[in-house]
Amino acid sequence: MALPAESRGVRAAAFASWFLAWVSAELSSMSSLTEKDRPIVQLLWNTGTCPRCIFRFCCVGSQTPYKRPYKDLMKELKEFLKNNPEKEDAVCFEVADPPCKRIRLENTGEGPDDLNQNGVLKPIPLVNEENTALESSAVKVCNVCLGILQEFCEVDFVKKVCQKVKSADYQFTSFVFSVSLPPQLSVRERAAWLLVKQEMGATACPDCFKPAKNKQSVFTRMAVVKALEKIKEEDFCKHFPCPPSSPKNFCVALEIQCNNGAVFVAGRYNKYSRNLPQTPWIIDGERKLESSVEELISEHLMAEFKADSFNFSSSGREDVDVRTLGNGRPFAIELVNPRRIHFTAEEMKRLQQTINNSSDKIQVRDLQLVTREAIGHMKEGEEEKTKTYSALVWTDKAIQKEDVAFLDDLKELKLDQKTPLRVLHRRPLAVRHRIIHTMKSEYIDEHHFRLHLKTQAGTYIKEFVHGDFGRTKPNIGSLLNRTADILELDVESVDVDWPPTLDN
Numbered sequence: 001m002a003l004p005a006e007s008r009g010v011r012a013a014a015f016a017s018w019f020l021a022w023v024s025a026e027l028s029s030m031s032s033l034t035e036k037d038r039p040i041v042q043l044l045w046n047t048g049t050c051p052r053c054i055f056r057f058c059c060v061g062s063q064t065p066y067k068r069p070y071k072d073l074m075k076e077l078k079e080f081l082k083n084n085p086e087k088e089d090a091v092c093f094e095v096a097d098p099p100c101k102r103i104r105l106e107n108t109g110e111g112p113d114d115l116n117q118n119g120v121l122k123p124i125p126l127v128n129e130e131n132t133a134l135e136s137s138a139v140k141v142c143n144v145c146l147g148i149l150q151e152f153c154e155v156d157f158v159k160k161v162c163q164k165v166k167s168a169d170y171q172f173t174s175f176v177f178s179v180s181l182p183p184q185l186s187v188r189e190r191a192a193w194l195l196v197k198q199e200m201g202a203t204a205c206p207d208c209f210k211p212a213k214n215k216q217s218v219f220t221r222m223a224v225v226k227a228l229e230k231i232k233e234e235d236f237c238k239h240f241p242c243p244p245s246s247p248k249n250f251c252v253a254l255e256i257q258c259n260n261g262a263v264f265v266a267g268r269y270n271k272y273s274r275n276l277p278q279t280p281w282i283i284d285g286e287r288k289l290e291s292s293v294e295e296l297i298s299e300h301l302m303a304e305f306k307a308d309s310f311n312f313s314s315s316g317r318e319d320v321d322v323r324t325l326g327n328g329r330p331f332a333i334e335l336v337n338p339r340r341i342h343f344t345a346e347e348m349k350r351l352q353q354t355i356n357n358s359s360d361k362i363q364v365r366d367l368q369l370v371t372r373e374a375i376g377h378m379k380e381g382e383e384e385k386t387k388t389y390s391a392l393v394w395t396d397k398a399i400q401k402e403d404v405a406f407l408d409d410l411k412e413l414k415l416d417q418k419t420p421l422r423v424l425h426r427r428p429l430a431v432r433h434r435i436i437h438t439m440k441s442e443y444i445d446e447h448h449f450r451l452h453l454k455t456q457a458g459t460y461i462k463e464f465v466h467g468d469f470g471r472t473k474p475n476i477g478s479l480l481n482r483t484a485d486i487l488e489l490d491v492e493s494v495d496v497d498w499p500p501t502l503d504n
């Protein structure tokens with residue numbers, strides 16, 4: 001079922017005026033129905049179908065007649081049925097409309113359907129309940145649409161929708177208006193269609209009566225549509241009256257919801273603390289550390305974008321006690337249902353400054369708006385990328401400069417790494433093959449040296465140093481023929497060339 005109240009690509013500024021114009025537009029005469037429609041009009045009219053539903057079943061594709069006030073439509077439809085040329089020589093109605101098509105308001109069609117700028121009006125769920133204005137003024141509830149095309153096409157309801165959109169205070173350049181219909185509507189639709197088909201032997205415009213393909217469908221709605229697809233016509237008629245019975249109550253609109261498409265912000269972060277996890281560290285519902293990288297960044301974004309929630313992702317991650325230095329680690333944050341979406345480069349720069357001023361544990365650079373698709377660059381080819389680290393190494397037996405110097409000559413060292421004991425509780429047991437591309441040692445004293453490493457992404461550095469009880473082979477301990485341990489680890493660089501570098 002295609003409601004006329006469905007639209008895409010209408011610009012924000014035009015929203016209210018367009019919507020009102022849509023409802024109150026003038027029409028010179030009821031030229032949309034032709035003489036060949038008369039039997040269908042009469043049949044549906046007799047069974048309690050509303051004028052706008054009658055238009056739909058007569059395949060009236062033009063928007064104009066649907067926009068007319070309900071009262072006028074009733075009056076004119078009565079006139080139309082009274083002026084039967086078979087009884088008297090009444091005026092025949094002109095055919096002034098384009099050929100049958102799905103009723104759909106493809107209005108201005110301006111502006112790209114950009115995810116970042118795509119306002120979405122959530123479906124207005126409609127249910128069959130009691131008491132409405134139309135009912136009280138003794139209007140018969142349509143047996144096909146339950147009054148949805150009676151009351152909800154009138155100016156009062158449209159004004160309500162406009163008010164809701166305005167008060168929700170969203171920035172947007174285009175929007176989608178969708179309506180969530182009660183599942184029983186599909187059944188009534190089918191019954192009415194079968195009636196028309198049986199009584200008239202009609203074969204016209206089957207396209208008009210395809211079941212709704214509503215993205216926001218719930219299971220029950222899907223089930224109804226599925227069942228209607230399967231059921232034979234004669235079986236359907238056994239279970240449901242054709243024409244559909246006249247309902248006692250109008251549908252009521254449960255709520256009008258507004259929702260905006262997500263926007264994405266990317267950048268790089270440095271982490272200067274050895275006491276800060278990347279994401280909230282919670283074990284058995286108990287928080288272990290009070291903050292995290294993602295929270296320090298996203299709390300400011302959430303406030304500025306006025307979003308409902310966020311999703312943080314990054315190119316790899318560091319342990320809680322590992323710092324990330326150099327140009328930092330690429331990250332992206334999805335902001336869900338943001339009210340504000342338009343930011344200038346200058347405003348993004350200020351936002352970055354706000355984040356950086358708020359904490360000395362992290363710093364952010366290259367903060368920018370990106371598309372959902374671009375985030376793929378951050379994850380793609382992650383395995384092939386290289387990372388550089390700096391590790392402070394301790395040895396049990398005393399070392400001289402010469403004892404560690406040979407490490408500088410080892411190139412493309414192949415490692416076999418069994419899943420480390422420390423992550424075995426969340427990762428399956430496997431052997432990873434990784435490569436240490438280059439190493440450079442920096443002697444400190446008899447028990448300490450600093451090791452700079454350039455490795456394939458995904459190498460377990462801590463395990464390469466201490467050996468993880470022989471689970472990583474070779475390791476620094478086995479290479480030096482000593483027991484070695486790692487005291488500090490820093491990420492010096494993450495070689496992912498996304499997001500683009502900004503000159504700030």
Ligand SMILES: [Zn+2]
Pocket residue numbers: 049050051052053054142143144145146147148149150
């Ligand atoms: Zn109706």
